[in-house]
Amino acid sequence: MARQPKPDGRKTPRRESTLRRRPAHRDPLPPVLVVCGAKNTEPAYLRGLLASVDNRAVDVKIKICDQDPVSVVRHTVGERDRAGDHYHQAWCVLDVDEFAHLDEALRLAADEGVEVALSNPCFELWLLLHHRDHFGEIAGYQQAKRHLTDHHPGYSKAAREFDFGRYRAGWPDAVDRARKLARKGEEAKKNPSSGMWRLVREIVPAHLQG
Numbered sequence: 001m002a003r004q005p006k007p008d009g010r011k012t013p014r015r016e017s018t019l020r021r022r023p024a025h026r027d028p029l030p031p032v033l034v035v036c037g038a039k040n041t042e043p044a045y046l047r048g049l050l051a052s053v054d055n056r057a058v059d060v061k062i063k064i065c066d067q068d069p070v071s072v073v074r075h076t077v078g079e080r081d082r083a084g085d086h087y088h089q090a091w092c093v094l095d096v097d098e099f100a101h102l103d104e105a106l107r108l109a110a111d112e113g114v115e116v117a118l119s120n121p122c123f124e125l126w127l128l129l130h131h132r133d134h135f136g137e138i139a140g141y142q143q144a145k146r147h148l149t150d151h152h153p154g155y156s157k158a159a160r161e162f163d164f165g166r167y168r169a170g171w172p173d174a175v176d177r178a179r180k181l182a183r184k185g186e187e188a189k190k191n192p193s194s195g196m197w198r199l200v201r202e203i204v205p206a207h208l209q210g
Helices: 041-053 069-082 102-112 123-128 141-148 171-181 196-203
Strands: 032-036 060-064 089-095 115-120
Touching: 032 041, 032 069, 032 196, 041 060, 041 123, 041 196, 060 069, 069 089, 069 102, 089 102, 089 196, 102 115, 115 123, 115 196, 123 141, 123 171, 171 196
Parallel strands: 032 060, 032 089, 089 115
Antiparallel strands: none
């Protein structure tokens, strides 16, 4: 016996519209340029963070310029300017450490409209904030490393491999803790402090920021 057509004349069940099932699409913003002043930990951390949060609305281009802060800022300006209007923002990831001419680098960045995520004394302070608060002054990388190895045994900024898994769950806490340490633009004067929280908020989806 032939199958009786349904009242609307269709012989097959109505299928849900493919337009209704299609996820909302959002065009990505123009890319964000991030130039790291170190070749191992900082870029590896950022790549791990980006892979973890999967923010498809922001395209982040990570470059490396393993030199002094002034050179990093100049490199960033050059990369951005050669790209014309390609980049939405340009950032430098820098440490205070023992670098000379840091003030010159910060003035140049301000003049050129480049944002700076500055950690004082070093990036390891930002990593430490993923695990706990820290308010006391840190004498430099070696002391920061000693604090950090309580949470990341064997840590070394010279290591070619970086275990982002140790930091995956802690970046929201690091943002909150870093915001307490110094106001925007005052990181060079305040030890300990880190402006990495501002960069993280630019590249992490808003719904994950709490």
